[in-house]
Amino acid sequence: MNCKSSLEDWRMGRVIADKVIDDLKRRKLVTKEKSIWYSLKKGPEFVAKRKTLATDVTREHLKSGDWKDLEFKDYNYGAQGQPIAIGYSQPLLEVREAIQNIFLEMGFSEMPTNMYVESSFWNFDALFQPQQHPARDSHDTFFLKAPATTTQLPDDYLEKVKQVHQSGGHGSKGYGYDWKRDEAEKNLLRTHTTAVSTRMLYKLAQEKTFAPKRYYSIDRVFRNEAVDRTHLAEFHQIEGLICDYGLTLGDLIGVLEDFFSRLGMSKLRFKPAYNPYTEPSMEIFSYHDGLKKWVEIGNSGMFRPEMLLPMGLPEGVNVIAWGLSLERPTMILYGIDNIRDLFGPKVDFNLIKSSPICRLGL
């Protein structure tokens, strides 16, 4: 092989056989390099200065008549809109409204929940919760210093509540202890919205003729609890109740299935539970597809006769009721794992700003 002539060929840009190149490479006489060359020429639209395309026809364009020759910029249908510089709604408010709409669709009317301060009487005693019940103790309840007590309690009803606690009646043995008015007069921050339901049922019982009702409420409650990732000392409760003649546990299960399926939770399970004011009582669990497990979503039951009959509701009227927190479904829906990002002084504003204005489903 003539190296010299091959190198000469290469230098002159002549085509060289692959085999020759390989030989030269092996002898380290050449190395292979790759270059890309472009040849640019002026195109048909070439101009020395870039034309600015018109985006609008202005009054001036119309006046001067140059709109005829204008070249318009194409619409960019894929462009993002400007961020809207307005207020943003809190996820809790969004979910609250969605749940409110479910209740309204189901024919429920709202109960007035404007009393954060309540007496122990309406929060506990009227619900047949004994005065020595641990939940009444200051570990769970915020009692008020001023005014520490209430003077406005309905005397004749109070007497009936006292009776049912002490010695029972209406087929009940009662608790057999010495009921104290002082204890019932103590003011507190309501620990559940069932206090509101109780007031409403009492009011209903005072009407001349009984009419079936469906009531709901969504508002704030307070518990003297240790604050952590999933608990705050104040949160919101959602509560629904139906009162009518001859309601059964089957009605409660049916209405819970209807209510929760509208919230997107159609796999429900019920577990027997205890509340001083309901019998039977059931905890409600729903299968969470994301978490792949059964999670507790609420509590429910049928109000006890010891609660309803002293109010004056007719014999044979039953009340089915359930309660759940607003925070829990909101955290699940928005994928929030720390309640302090959602509610309270450490709320994450970016989370609120970036959450969607509307969502499908709930």
Ligand code: PHE
């Ligand atoms: N008051 C209950 C709670 O605080 C919820 C509940 C409401 C239970 C109605 C039964 C009936 O958890």
